Amino acid sequence: MQCPIARSLERVGEWWSILILRDAFYGMTRFDEFQKSLDIAPSMLTRRLNALVESGLLERRRYSEKPPRDEYVLTAIGRDFRPVVWSLVAWGNRHFAPEGTSVQLVDRETGAVADPVLVDRISGRPIGPRDFKPAAGPAANERTRGRLARVDAPRVETAS
Structure with missing residues (x-):
């Protein structure tokens, strides 16, 4: 794939x-x-x-x-996988730790608790869905291009 x-x-x-x-x-x-x-x-x-x-x-x-x-x-x-694990720690603490935090990321110097976010290395901006989107890269095949074309497709909201 x-x-x-x-x-x-x-x-x-x-x-x-x-x-x-x-x-x-x-x-x-x-x-x-x-x-x-x-x-x-x-x-x-x-x-x-x-x-x-x-x-x-x-x-x-x-x-x-x-x-x-x-x-x-x-x-x-x-x-290089370390930030993924740190993100899983933060996500798990936020959503799946009813008893409270058992592991947290802290600043080595101050001991302050950190809240990891994904940041664009070039601009320094946090990556979120308003400002960033997935797009086909130069090696993308037609299947990948088709899947990613849906990202900007207008969505029709329906009442529940």
């Missing part, structure tokens, strides 16, 4: 993958650390770690020859 969302979900769309990446952002690198933190079956953890390595989000590094043991370290691609 040509859609960047579909391609991204191919790599990280499985529940365990995002939780493994979350734990990697928290500093975990070893199989037993991930297993203990996630309470995940070893076979499932092995499959998800292998998939994340194959997708280029984690790198496998040998830290012991006898017995052979590897650690899993974030790559540049994996580190």
